[in-house]
Amino acid sequence: MRQSQLFPKTRKEAPKDATSVNHKLLVRAGFIDQLMAGSWTLLPLGWRVITKINQIIREEINAVGGQEMLMPLLHPKEIWSETGRWDKADEIMYKLKDARGKEYVLSFTHEEIVMDLLRKNITSYQDLPVCVYHFSTKFRHELRAKSGILRGREFMMKDLYSAHTTEKGLTDYYEKVKGAYSKIFKRLGFNFRVVEASGGVFTDKHTHEFQVLNANGEDVIYICDSCDFAQNKEIFKGKVGESCPRCKKGKISEEAKTVEVGNIFPLGTWYAERMRMFFTDRDGGKKPVWFGSYGIGPTRVMGTWVEVSHDQSGIIWNREISPFDIHLIELPGVKNTEKIYEDLKAAGIDVLWDDRDVPAGQKFADSDLIGIPVRLVVSERNGDKIEWKERFSNTSKLLTLNEIINSFGK
Amino acid sequence: MRQSQLFPKTRKEAPKDATSVNHKLLVRAGFIDQLMAGSWTLLPLGWRVITKINQIIREEINAVGGQEMLMPLLHPKEIWSETGRWDKADEIMYKLKDARGKEYVLSFTHEEIVMDLLRKNITSYQDLPVCVYHFSTKFRHELRAKSGILRGREFMMKDLYSAHTTEKGLTDYYEKVKGAYSKIFKRLGFNFRVVEASGGVFTDKHTHEFQVLNANGEDVIYICDSCDFAQNKEIFKGKVGESCPRCKKGKISEEAKTVEVGNIFPLGTWYAERMRMFFTDRDGGKKPVWFGSYGIGPTRVMGTWVEVSHDQSGIIWNREISPFDIHLIELPGVKNTEKIYEDLKAAGIDVLWDDRDVPAGQKFADSDLIGIPVRLVVSERNGDKIEWKERFSNTSKLLTLNEIINSFGK
Numbered sequence: 001m002r003q004s005q006l007f008p009k010t011r012k013e014a015p016k017d018a019t020s021v022n023h024k025l026l027v028r029a030g031f032i033d034q035l036m037a038g039s040w041t042l043l044p045l046g047w048r049v050i051t052k053i054n055q056i057i058r059e060e061i062n063a064v065g066g067q068e069m070l071m072p073l074l075h076p077k078e079i080w081s082e083t084g085r086w087d088k089a090d091e092i093m094y095k096l097k098d099a100r101g102k103e104y105v106l107s108f109t110h111e112e113i114v115m116d117l118l119r120k121n122i123t124s125y126q127d128l129p130v131c132v133y134h135f136s137t138k139f140r141h142e143l144r145a146k147s148g149i150l151r152g153r154e155f156m157m158k159d160l161y162s163a164h165t166t167e168k169g170l171t172d173y174y175e176k177v178k179g180a181y182s183k184i185f186k187r188l189g190f191n192f193r194v195v196e197a198s199g200g201v202f203t204d205k206h207t208h209e210f211q212v213l214n215a216n217g218e219d220v221i222y223i224c225d226s227c228d229f230a231q232n233k234e235i236f237k238g239k240v241g242e243s244c245p246r247c248k249k250g251k252i253s254e255e256a257k258t259v260e261v262g263n264i265f266p267l268g269t270w271y272a273e274r275m276r277m278f279f280t281d282r283d284g285g286k287k288p289v290w291f292g293s294y295g296i297g298p299t300r301v302m303g304t305w306v307e308v309s310h311d312q313s314g315i316i317w318n319r320e321i322s323p324f325d326i327h328l329i330e331l332p333g334v335k336n337t338e339k340i341y342e343d344l345k346a347a348g349i350d351v352l353w354d355d356r357d358v359p360a361g362q363k364f365a366d367s368d369l370i371g372i373p374v375r376l377v378v379s380e381r382n383g384d385k386i387e388w389k390e391r392f393s394n395t396s397k398l399l400t401l402n403e404i405i406n407s408f409g410k
Numbered sequence: 411m412r413q414s415q416l417f418p419k420t421r422k423e424a425p426k427d428a429t430s431v432n433h434k435l436l437v438r439a440g441f442i443d444q445l446m447a448g449s450w451t452l453l454p455l456g457w458r459v460i461t462k463i464n465q466i467i468r469e470e471i472n473a474v475g476g477q478e479m480l481m482p483l484l485h486p487k488e489i490w491s492e493t494g495r496w497d498k499a500d501e502i503m504y505k506l507k508d509a510r511g512k513e514y515v516l517s518f519t520h521e522e523i524v525m526d527l528l529r530k531n532i533t534s535y536q537d538l539p540v541c542v543y544h545f546s547t548k549f550r551h552e553l554r555a556k557s558g559i560l561r562g563r564e565f566m567m568k569d570l571y572s573a574h575t576t577e578k579g580l581t582d583y584y585e586k587v588k589g590a591y592s593k594i595f596k597r598l599g600f601n602f603r604v605v606e607a608s609g610g611v612f613t614d615k616h617t618h619e620f621q622v623l624n625a626n627g628e629d630v631i632y633i634c635d636s637c638d639f640a641q642n643k644e645i646f647k648g649k650v651g652e653s654c655p656r657c658k659k660g661k662i663s664e665e666a667k668t669v670e671v672g673n674i675f676p677l678g679t680w681y682a683e684r685m686r687m688f689f690t691d692r693d694g695g696k697k698p699v700w701f702g703s704y705g706i707g708p709t710r711v712m713g714t715w716v717e718v719s720h721d722q723s724g725i726i727w728n729r730e731i732s733p734f735d736i737h738l739i740e741l742p743g744v745k746n747t748e749k750i751y752e753d754l755k756a757a758g759i760d761v762l763w764d765d766r767d768v769p770a771g772q773k774f775a776d777s778d779l780i781g782i783p784v785r786l787v788v789s790e791r792n793g794d795k796i797e798w799k800e801r802f803s804n805t806s807k808l809l810t811l812n813e814i815i816n817s818f819g820k
Contacts, residue, residue, distance in 0.1 A: 007477055007540045008531035033527055035482050041527055044477040044542070067417055067454040072445050072564050073483070073547055074504070074516070094484070094514075096506035098551055104504075106484070106516075117443055117451060121418035130417045132454070137483055137547070141508055154482050 001324075003354040003366075006030070007044060010366050021216065022303035023148025025315050029369045031302075031323075038145025038153030045370065046302065048323035050156065053298045054135055056187050056320065057158050060180045064173075066133045066160050071113050073137055077103035079112045083274045092140045106139035111271055111293055114161040118289065119277040125165045128279060128289065129173065133160035135298065147218070149303035150259065158296045163289040165281065167268070170290035174266050177294050181210055181262050188301060189318045190308070192261070193230040195221050199266075206235070207265045210296075211258035214308050219258045226250020259304045262296040315371030316391050324352040325408060327372040329363050331379040340378060340386070343401060348410035376404065411734075413764040413776075416440070417454060420776050431626065432713035433558025435725050439779045441712075441733075448555025448563030455780065456712065458733035460566065463708045464545055466597050466730065467568050470590045474583075476543045476570050481523050483547055487513035489522045493684045502550045516549035521681055521703055524571040528699065529687040535575045538689060538699065539583065543570035545708065557628070559713035560669065568706045573699040575691065577678070580700035584676050587704050591620055591672050598711060599728045600718070602671070603640040605631050609676075616645070617675045620706075621668035624718050629668045636660020669714045672706040725781030726801050734762040735818060737782040739773050741789040750788060750796070750811060758820035786814065 007030075014024035015034070026032045031046035042050055058068065077095075080086040086093075086105070094106040107113075118130060138157045145153050160177065164170045178194065185192045191213050196206040209232060211221050220233040222240070227247035236252075244250040272278065272288030281287050302321075309316045319325070326344060328351050330337035341353045352372060354363045367375050368391070377387040382398055389396035399407075417440075424434035425444070436442045441456035452460055468478065487505075490496040496503075496515070504516040517523075528540060548567045555563050570587065574580045588604065595602045601623050606616040619642060621631050630643040632650070637657035646662075654660040682688065682698030691697050712731075719726045729735070736754060738761050740747035751763045762782060764773045777785050778801070787797040792808055799806035809817075 001477075005475065005477075007537075007542055009537060033530065035523065035526070036486050039482045039484060041482060041523075042480040044479050047479045047544075050480070065415065067415075069454050069457045070452040070460070070566075072449045072451060074449060074549060074564050076446050091509075094506060094508065096504060098504065099501075106506075113445065113451075116445070120443065127417075127419060132417060134457075139484060154484050156480075 001352055003352055004356045006352070008033075010369055018148065020146075020148045020150065020303075020307070021310060022150060022306040025306050025310055025369070026149060026303065029315060029371070032149055038142060038151070040149055040152060040154075040299070042299070045323045049302050049317070049321050050298050052321045052323075053188065053301050054158070057135075057184055057296055057298065060184045060187075061133055061158070061160055064131070064176045064180045065129075066131050068134065069132055070134045070136060071107075071110055071117070073107045073139075074104050075107060075113055077105065079116050079275075080105055083112055083271060085112065092142070094139045094141055107136065108138055108140050109293075109295075110134075110136075110159055111161065111267070111291070112275065114163075114293075115271050115275045115277050115291070118163055119275060122163070122277070122279055122289070124280050125282055129162060129164045129169060131160065131162045131173070133158060133294075147303070149299050150218075150307075152299065155297060156299045158298060160294040162292040162294070163272075163277075164292075165279065165287070165289065167290055170266055170268070170292055174264065174292055177264055177292075178208060181264065181294070181296070184296065185210055185212075185261065187320060188305070189320060190261070190304070193221060193223060193256075193258070194228065195230040195232050195258075196235060197232045197263070198235050203266050203268050205266060207263065209260050210262035212261050212304050212308060213256055214259050214304065215257055216307055217257040217259040219260055221256050221258050222252050223254045223256055224250040225253035259300075259307065261301050261304055262294075264294045265292060267291040267293060310371070313365070314369035317371045317373055319373055322372050323370075324372050325350045325374065326352070326404075327367045327370065327375045328353040329360075329367060329375060329377050330354070331360050331377065333380050334378050337378050340376075340401060344405065347405045347408065349405070349408050411762055413762055414766045416762070418443075420779055428558065430556075430558045430560065430713075430717070431720060432560060432716040435716050435720055435779070436559060436713065439725060439781065442559055448552060448561070450559055450562060450564075450709070452709070455733045459712050459727070459731050460708050462731045462733075463598065463711050464568065467545075467594055467706055467708065470594045470597075471543055471568070471570055474586045474590045475539075475541045477541060478544065479542055480544045480546060481517075481520055481527070483517045483549075484514050485517060485523055487515065489526050490515055493522055493681060495522065502552070504549050504551055517546065518548055518550050519703075519705075520544075520546075520569055521571065521677070521701070522685065524573075524703075525681050525685045525687050525701070528573055529685060532573070532687070532689055532699070534690050535692055539572060539574045539579060541570065541572045541583070543568060543704075557713070559709050560628075560717075562709065565707060566709045568708060570704040572702040572704070573682075573687075574702075575689065575697070575699065577700055580676055580678070580702055584674060584702055587674055587702070588618060591674065591704070591706070594706065595620055595622075595671065597730060598715070599730060600671070600714070603631060603633060603666075603668070604638065605640040605642050605668075606645060607642045607673070608645050613676050613678055615676060617673065619670050620672035622671050622714050622718060623666055624669050624714065625667055626717055627667040627669040629670055631666050631668050632662050633664045633666055634660040635663035669710075669717065671711050671714055672704075674704045675702060677701040677703060720781070723775070724779035727781045727783055729783050732782050733780075734782050735760045735784065736762070736814075737777045737780065737785045738763040739770075739777060739785060739787050740764070741770050741787065743790050744788050747788050750786075753811060754815065757815045757818065759815070759818050 011028045018024045033041045195209045222236040224244035229246040269288040278286040385398040428434045443451040605619045632646040634654035639656040679698040688696040795808035
């Protein structure tokens with residue numbers, strides 16, 4: 001797309017109340033705009049990143065049998081009362097009444113809604129398992145909405161829910177999703193750990209969090225320097241320097257700061273028993289389904305990426321989630337950029353072309369700020385060759401248009 | 411996908427409270443599920459249809475320069491008070507207060523929110539025009555939520571907003587979007603009319619509705635039998651049988667029932683003046699932007715398609731928005747269906763394979779109910795050939811797998 005048409009333009013100054021890196025850079029570069037505390041518009045650049053993040057998640061969740069759908073956001077009080085969460089989760093819920101006095105809550109999660117859907121549609125073991133997910137909005141009344149897009153009051157979530165006939169069915173699927181999540185965060189490019197956390201009221205077993213290592217993170221985890229053991233602060237009972245309780249060889253070497261980007265919960269039969277989601281088993285008996293839920297916050301993923309991948313000049317996207325493949329910049333006096341732009345597009349490459357009538361310095365500064373991984377500079381000096389510079393590198397090389405197109409292999 | 415894994419299974423009976431065709435068939439076939447009055451889960455089959463509808467809309471809106479983004483759903487009272495709509499639209503708004511007493515409204519439309527976004531990011535004529543859109547949820551407290559998915563309290567909307575420096579800029583863009591909408595509804599396969607409607611408080615000119623002809627529709631329009639003149643009941647002042655006010659040759663021949671699937675509004679400077687969205691023009695003067703808004707309801711589009719395209723046995727999708735390209739059915743005793751399924755998938759064709767262990771009669775009934783346009787039957791009787799039957803036709807033919815794959819040309 002032509003940068004002269006892109007909404008909005010970049011900003012020189014970060015918002016005064018911005019304290020976190022993702023807040024400052026994503027606003028300055030035009031990826032997000034704050035409507036009110038904890039509430040953000042995903043602007044065209046930001047929406048492109050989220051679309052790519054969501055597609056990676058979608059592919060891996062589909063690969064473990066997830067079926068995509070979309071559930072409502074406005075929920076009736078009655079369903080949330082069945083598990084007692086209408087009262088228990090009161091603090092973070094946005095509740096409302098309509099003109100007739102009927103009470104609702106905005107979606108802060110969807111377990112009860114999925115359970116209601118299941119009990120209307122599942123009667124027999126033959127109807128199970130069911131693995132369904134959606135990308136949708138969550139509303140949580142956080143007392144302090146902070147850290148830019150990392151902790152919002154309204155944000156996007158991919159939530160997957162599974163229902164199986166047996167505990168083993170749930171456990172096996174839980175491990176499959178754990179594998180899918182690891183693939184997702186690897187494809188996204190993160191340095192992350194799969195971290196054991198408390199099972200809460202639902203299970204004696206551990207649940208798992210996916211934590212990205214980041215010096216500015218809010219969470220703290222303990223990691224073995226030899227095996228993949230990792231626990232969060234809440235459940236870790238040992239000390240740094242002790243030998244690892246799992247492999248015995250390694251030492252708990254690190255008290256690392258992290259940002260949580262995903263979590264998975266084996267919820268057992270707690271929900272099914274309270275909401276009476278019983279199926280008829282092979283033997284004719286009525287049994288509760290074994291339930292699990294699995295979340296990733298795409299908007300939080302975007303913010304976390306910026307926290308771990310930036311420099312003084314701006315954001316540094318990777319190819320997988322960059323809003324564009326290439327940032328094409330023409331220097332003053334050059335006339336054939338449009339042809340290059342069209343050729344790149346025809347080859348299936350997503351190009352942001354800085355066609356604005358502004359000084360070269362401003363183009364370079366905006367390019368560094370926006371952070372597209374490959375920058376091409378067309379100048380008179382280089383003749384038919386085009387300068388290729390990667391965002392994370394200080395060196396550049398001269399390539400022909402064909403060499404550039406071939407390197408994308410689209 | 412394998413039908414044995416598809417959630418949920420079909421139902422023999424429609425819900426007791428269902429009166430409209432789209433409600434009965436979409437629920438029975440497993441496309442939608444009602445959470446409460448006017449609120450629906452889009453189940454995996456329904457979500458596939460919506461995804462295809464949205465992609466058609468996206469392509470045509472991008473082609474007229476629309477930039478996709480995503481705006482929040484929970485809006486602060488202050489912004490809606492600036493135009494007076496906090497009070498004026500009270501009847502259909504869902505309002506709420508948080509624990510601190512701050513007041514909000516759920517998105518029933520987004521004009522004020524877009525205007526707030528613009529005034530934070532637009533200063534000069536050089537920053538205009540801006541054309542932005544999103545697919546998101548709308549909440550409207552309809553007194554009677556009825557007609558299945560046609561009139562919900564929570565539903566999906568694609569809303570596009572444009573801001574230009576001059577009235578001519580707005581008018582020209584309005585005509586471009588009118589053209590884009592016509593392309594969209596043509597690609598969707600509808601028999602529709604572009605209908606003049608009242609401009610309301612915003613403009614002396616007409617606005618336009620996109621109305622699909624349907625005997626069960628709620629709206630009434632008047633059509634010329636010779637030219638493309640069409641007006642809604644609200645503004646048409648003539649009588650059926652009179653000569654057409656536009657072409658003079660034709661007669662107003664029809665009082666047709668219709669369903670509205672889209673509308674476009676040239677809103678002028680009404681919003682900009684009230685919300686002080688002034689830009690600096692070339693001459694240094696401060697001027698309000700010329701604003702327009704343009705809506706299509708994808709969930710309503712899905713429901714409307716079912717209203718106009720079904721028979722006694724079920725839904726009849728067209729290729730463009732069908733949840734799958736092919737419904738593959740194996741008769742008892744056949745063993746090579748999996749190979750055919752994999753070959754079709756490898757050719758890029760989306761296949762629903764009925765691999766269930768149920769009688770052939772049930773497979774055919776479910777296939778007719780779900781309504782995928784092409785049904786392939788694999789039986790021992792036909793040897794290497796496969797029976798190809800289109801949903802809208804009573805005849806079938808025998809084809810080889812290669813002939814089938816080639817006919818999709820993917």
